Amino acid sequence: MNEQEIETLLEKFDQSSLMNFSMVKDGFQLSLSKRDHDDVQTVPAPMTVPVTSDTKPTETQTSATETKVVDEPGTAVKAPLVGIVSLSPKPGKPTFKQPGDHVKKGEVVCQIEAMKMENEVKSPVDGVVKAILVDDQTMVEYDQPLMTITEG
Template sequence: MNEADIERLLAKFDQSSLQELKIDGDGLNVYFSKQATPQQQAAPTTKTPAAPEQASNSQAANAPYRLKAPMVGIIYVAPSPDKPAYKAIGDHVKKGETICAIEAMKLINEVKSPVTGTLKKCLFTDGEMVEYDQPLFEIEED
Protein backbone atom coordinates (compact mmCIF):
# COMPACT_ATOMS: atom_id res chain seq x y z
CA MET A 1 0.00 0.00 0.00
CA ASN A 2 1.53 3.31 -1.06
CA GLU A 3 0.86 6.84 0.15
CA ALA A 4 -1.83 7.49 -2.49
CA ASP A 5 -3.68 4.31 -1.44
CA ILE A 6 -3.58 5.41 2.19
CA GLU A 7 -4.86 8.89 1.30
CA ARG A 8 -7.77 7.38 -0.68
CA LEU A 9 -8.54 5.05 2.22
CA LEU A 10 -8.49 8.00 4.63
CA ALA A 11 -10.85 9.99 2.38
CA LYS A 12 -13.31 7.09 2.23
CA PHE A 13 -13.02 6.60 5.99
CA ASP A 14 -13.81 10.31 6.58
CA GLN A 15 -16.97 10.00 4.46
CA SER A 16 -18.12 6.81 6.19
CA SER A 17 -20.03 6.39 9.44
CA LEU A 18 -17.21 4.28 10.93
CA GLN A 19 -15.61 5.63 14.08
CA GLU A 20 -12.45 3.49 13.97
CA LEU A 21 -10.62 1.46 11.35
CA LYS A 22 -7.63 -0.78 11.98
CA ILE A 23 -5.80 -2.77 9.31
CA ASP A 24 -3.05 -5.21 10.31
CA GLY A 25 -1.29 -7.66 8.03
CA ASP A 26 1.54 -8.23 5.57
CA GLY A 27 3.77 -5.71 7.35
CA LEU A 28 1.08 -3.03 7.16
CA ASN A 29 -0.31 -1.33 10.26
CA VAL A 30 -2.96 1.38 9.70
CA TYR A 31 -5.23 2.88 12.35
CA PHE A 32 -7.80 5.64 11.78
CA SER A 33 -10.04 7.10 14.47
CA LYS A 34 -12.65 9.83 14.35
CA GLN A 35 -12.48 11.91 17.49
CA ALA A 36 -14.48 15.14 17.35
CA THR A 37 -12.33 16.65 20.08
CA PRO A 38 -9.51 15.43 22.30
CA GLN A 39 -11.93 15.85 25.24
CA GLN A 40 -14.24 13.11 23.95
CA GLN A 41 -11.31 10.71 23.67
CA ALA A 42 -9.80 11.57 27.03
CA ALA A 43 -12.96 12.09 29.08
CA PRO A 44 -13.84 8.44 29.75
CA THR A 45 -10.36 7.64 31.00
CA THR A 46 -9.80 10.69 33.21
CA LYS A 47 -13.19 11.83 34.46
CA THR A 48 -15.67 10.25 36.84
CA PRO A 49 -19.45 10.27 36.28
CA ALA A 50 -21.10 13.70 36.51
CA ALA A 51 -22.75 13.36 39.93
CA PRO A 52 -19.61 12.36 41.89
CA GLU A 53 -17.57 14.98 40.06
CA GLN A 54 -19.93 17.75 41.12
CA ALA A 55 -19.85 16.53 44.71
CA SER A 56 -16.05 16.55 44.89
CA ASN A 57 -14.93 19.74 43.14
CA SER A 58 -12.13 20.30 45.66
CA GLN A 59 -10.70 16.85 44.94
CA ALA A 60 -10.82 17.41 41.16
CA ALA A 61 -9.11 20.79 41.56
CA ASN A 62 -6.09 19.18 43.21
CA ALA A 63 -5.34 16.74 40.39
CA PRO A 64 -4.24 18.28 37.07
CA TYR A 65 -6.06 17.31 33.89
CA ARG A 66 -3.89 15.07 31.69
CA LEU A 67 -4.37 15.77 28.00
CA LYS A 68 -3.68 12.61 25.98
CA ALA A 69 -2.68 12.16 22.35
CA PRO A 70 -5.73 11.62 20.12
CA MET A 71 -3.58 9.77 17.53
CA VAL A 72 -0.17 8.35 16.72
CA GLY A 73 2.28 10.72 15.05
CA ILE A 74 5.09 13.23 15.42
CA ILE A 75 4.26 16.03 17.85
CA TYR A 76 5.23 19.67 17.46
CA VAL A 77 4.87 22.64 19.81
CA ALA A 78 4.87 25.23 17.00
CA PRO A 79 3.16 25.48 13.59
CA SER A 80 6.60 25.55 11.91
CA PRO A 81 10.25 25.79 13.02
CA ASP A 82 10.41 29.54 12.35
CA LYS A 83 7.19 30.38 14.25
CA PRO A 84 6.65 30.70 18.00
CA ALA A 85 5.16 27.87 20.05
CA TYR A 86 1.38 27.60 20.26
CA LYS A 87 1.62 27.73 24.07
CA ALA A 88 4.40 27.50 26.68
CA ILE A 89 4.44 26.04 30.17
CA GLY A 90 2.82 28.55 32.50
CA ASP A 91 0.55 29.98 29.79
CA HIS A 92 -3.18 30.16 30.35
CA VAL A 93 -5.24 28.21 27.79
CA LYS A 94 -8.91 28.39 26.99
CA LYS A 95 -11.05 25.42 26.03
CA GLY A 96 -10.69 24.89 22.28
CA GLU A 97 -7.33 26.67 21.94
CA THR A 98 -4.61 24.90 19.94
CA ILE A 99 -1.69 23.90 22.16
CA CYS A 100 0.31 21.59 19.84
CA ALA A 101 0.05 19.68 16.56
CA ILE A 102 0.53 16.04 15.58
CA GLU A 103 1.69 15.07 12.10
CA ALA A 104 0.23 11.79 10.90
CA MET A 105 0.64 10.57 7.31
CA LYS A 106 1.83 14.02 6.20
CA LEU A 107 -1.30 15.67 7.61
CA ILE A 108 -1.01 18.19 10.43
CA ASN A 109 -3.69 17.79 13.10
CA GLU A 110 -4.06 20.53 15.69
CA VAL A 111 -4.54 19.36 19.27
CA LYS A 112 -6.89 21.66 21.15
CA SER A 113 -7.27 22.03 24.89
CA PRO A 114 -10.46 20.39 26.16
CA VAL A 115 -10.34 22.47 29.37
CA THR A 116 -9.58 26.01 30.50
CA GLY A 117 -6.59 26.37 32.78
CA THR A 118 -2.82 26.77 33.04
CA LEU A 119 -0.28 24.53 31.32
CA LYS A 120 1.75 23.04 34.16
CA LYS A 121 3.83 20.29 32.57
CA CYS A 122 4.84 19.08 29.11
CA LEU A 123 5.27 15.29 29.00
CA PHE A 124 6.96 14.94 25.57
CA THR A 125 9.89 16.26 23.55
CA ASP A 126 9.19 18.43 20.50
CA GLY A 127 9.52 16.41 17.30
CA GLU A 128 9.22 12.99 18.90
CA MET A 129 6.82 10.21 17.98
CA VAL A 130 3.85 9.92 20.35
CA GLU A 131 1.45 7.03 20.76
CA TYR A 132 -2.33 7.08 20.89
CA ASP A 133 -3.54 7.90 24.42
CA GLN A 134 -0.04 8.97 25.56
CA PRO A 135 -0.19 11.81 28.13
CA LEU A 136 1.00 15.08 26.55
CA PHE A 137 0.28 17.88 29.02
CA GLU A 138 -0.84 18.43 32.57
CA ILE A 139 -3.29 21.33 32.80
CA GLU A 140 -4.37 22.87 36.09
CA GLU A 141 -8.02 23.67 35.53
CA ASP A 142 -9.49 27.03 36.56
Protein backbone atom coordinates in the same frame (compact mmCIF):
# COMPACT_ATOMS: atom_id res chain seq x y z
CA MET B 1 -9.58 -5.43 11.24
CA ASN B 2 -9.18 -8.68 13.07
CA GLU B 3 -6.09 -9.97 14.83
CA GLN B 4 -5.10 -12.30 11.99
CA GLU B 5 -5.20 -9.48 9.41
CA ILE B 6 -3.01 -7.33 11.66
CA GLU B 7 -0.52 -10.18 12.18
CA THR B 8 -0.34 -10.74 8.41
CA LEU B 9 0.32 -7.02 7.84
CA LEU B 10 3.04 -7.05 10.52
CA GLU B 11 4.78 -10.06 8.92
CA LYS B 12 4.67 -8.51 5.44
CA PHE B 13 5.89 -5.16 6.76
CA ASP B 14 8.75 -6.84 8.64
CA GLN B 15 9.85 -8.68 5.47
CA SER B 16 9.56 -5.60 3.25
CA SER B 17 12.09 -2.81 2.69
CA LEU B 18 9.54 -0.22 3.86
CA MET B 19 10.56 1.85 6.88
CA ASN B 20 7.11 3.36 7.60
CA PHE B 21 3.56 2.23 6.90
CA SER B 22 0.20 3.78 7.83
CA MET B 23 -3.35 2.85 6.96
CA VAL B 24 -6.90 3.77 7.88
CA LYS B 25 -9.75 1.33 7.33
CA ASP B 26 -13.30 1.77 8.63
CA GLY B 27 -12.17 4.13 11.41
CA PHE B 28 -9.26 1.85 12.43
CA GLN B 29 -5.82 3.46 12.13
CA LEU B 30 -2.55 1.51 12.06
CA SER B 31 0.94 3.06 11.90
CA LEU B 32 4.11 0.97 11.70
CA SER B 33 7.71 2.13 11.74
CA LYS B 34 11.06 0.39 11.92
CA ARG B 35 14.58 1.63 12.52
CA ASP B 36 17.90 0.66 11.00
CA HIS B 37 20.10 -1.29 13.39
CA ASP B 38 22.69 1.49 12.90
CA ASP B 39 20.15 4.11 13.98
CA VAL B 40 20.46 3.70 17.73
CA GLN B 41 18.34 6.03 19.80
CA THR B 42 18.39 6.35 23.54
CA VAL B 43 15.20 6.20 25.56
CA PRO B 44 14.74 9.35 27.63
CA ALA B 45 15.28 8.97 31.37
CA PRO B 46 12.05 8.47 33.31
CA MET B 47 10.56 11.67 34.68
CA THR B 48 10.44 11.98 38.46
CA VAL B 49 7.91 14.26 40.08
CA PRO B 50 7.54 14.93 43.82
CA VAL B 51 4.35 13.43 45.25
CA THR B 52 2.13 15.62 47.38
CA SER B 53 -1.23 14.88 48.96
CA ASP B 54 -3.16 16.84 46.31
CA THR B 55 -1.76 15.09 43.23
CA LYS B 56 -3.50 12.46 41.16
CA PRO B 57 -1.67 9.93 38.98
CA THR B 58 -1.69 10.20 35.20
CA GLU B 59 -0.04 7.88 32.71
CA THR B 60 2.69 8.88 30.28
CA GLN B 61 4.46 6.79 27.67
CA THR B 62 8.18 6.24 28.32
CA SER B 63 8.83 3.84 25.45
CA ALA B 64 6.91 1.90 22.85
CA THR B 65 6.24 -0.94 25.29
CA GLU B 66 6.36 0.63 28.75
CA THR B 67 3.81 2.92 30.42
CA LYS B 68 4.85 4.88 33.49
CA VAL B 69 2.60 6.52 36.07
CA VAL B 70 3.49 10.15 36.76
CA ASP B 71 1.99 12.04 39.67
CA GLU B 72 1.14 15.35 38.04
CA PRO B 73 -1.83 17.47 39.17
CA GLY B 74 -4.28 18.76 36.61
CA THR B 75 -6.17 17.63 33.54
CA ALA B 76 -4.26 15.55 31.00
CA VAL B 77 -4.28 16.61 27.35
CA LYS B 78 -4.14 13.29 25.48
CA ALA B 79 -3.05 12.48 21.93
CA PRO B 80 -6.12 11.97 19.71
CA LEU B 81 -4.07 9.85 17.26
CA VAL B 82 -0.68 8.26 16.63
CA GLY B 83 1.92 10.57 15.09
CA ILE B 84 4.78 13.02 15.61
CA VAL B 85 4.04 15.73 18.16
CA SER B 86 5.06 19.36 17.47
CA LEU B 87 5.44 21.47 20.59
CA SER B 88 7.65 24.25 19.21
CA PRO B 89 6.49 26.82 16.68
CA LYS B 90 7.48 26.62 13.04
CA PRO B 91 7.88 29.64 10.72
CA GLY B 92 4.46 30.92 9.72
CA LYS B 93 2.70 28.68 12.27
CA PRO B 94 0.97 29.67 15.52
CA THR B 95 2.98 29.52 18.75
CA PHE B 96 2.13 26.43 20.77
CA LYS B 97 1.66 26.43 24.52
CA GLN B 98 4.48 26.01 27.04
CA PRO B 99 4.46 25.57 30.84
CA GLY B 100 3.03 28.65 32.53
CA ASP B 101 0.93 29.70 29.51
CA HIS B 102 -2.79 30.37 30.03
CA VAL B 103 -5.16 28.43 27.76
CA LYS B 104 -8.86 28.50 27.04
CA LYS B 105 -10.98 25.42 26.39
CA GLY B 106 -10.73 24.57 22.68
CA GLU B 107 -7.48 26.51 22.14
CA VAL B 108 -4.74 24.75 20.14
CA VAL B 109 -1.91 23.62 22.46
CA CYS B 110 0.18 21.56 19.98
CA GLN B 111 -0.04 19.58 16.73
CA ILE B 112 0.40 15.94 15.76
CA GLU B 113 1.55 15.06 12.26
CA ALA B 114 0.17 11.81 10.87
CA MET B 115 0.15 10.72 7.24
CA LYS B 116 1.57 14.09 6.10
CA MET B 117 -1.34 15.94 7.75
CA GLU B 118 -1.04 18.30 10.71
CA ASN B 119 -3.77 17.71 13.30
CA GLU B 120 -4.49 20.30 15.98
CA VAL B 121 -4.65 19.19 19.62
CA LYS B 122 -6.96 21.42 21.66
CA SER B 123 -7.22 22.09 25.37
CA PRO B 124 -10.11 20.27 27.07
CA VAL B 125 -10.32 22.93 29.85
CA ASP B 126 -9.53 26.55 30.75
CA GLY B 127 -6.38 26.87 32.85
CA VAL B 128 -2.58 27.07 32.90
CA VAL B 129 -0.19 24.59 31.26
CA LYS B 130 1.46 22.84 34.22
CA ALA B 131 3.84 20.38 32.52
CA ILE B 132 4.82 19.00 29.12
CA LEU B 133 5.06 15.19 29.34
CA VAL B 134 6.61 14.44 25.90
CA ASP B 135 9.56 15.70 23.87
CA ASP B 136 9.12 17.83 20.76
CA GLN B 137 9.17 15.92 17.43
CA THR B 138 8.76 12.48 19.02
CA MET B 139 6.30 9.71 18.16
CA VAL B 140 3.27 9.59 20.45
CA GLU B 141 0.66 6.88 20.84
CA TYR B 142 -3.12 7.21 20.80
CA ASP B 143 -4.46 8.49 24.15
CA GLN B 144 -0.93 9.17 25.48
CA PRO B 145 -0.85 12.17 27.87
CA LEU B 146 1.01 15.06 26.21
CA MET B 147 0.71 17.74 28.89
CA THR B 148 -1.25 18.64 32.01
CA ILE B 149 -3.34 21.74 32.55
CA THR B 150 -4.24 23.09 35.99
CA GLU B 151 -7.81 24.31 35.79
CA GLY B 152 -8.71 27.84 36.80
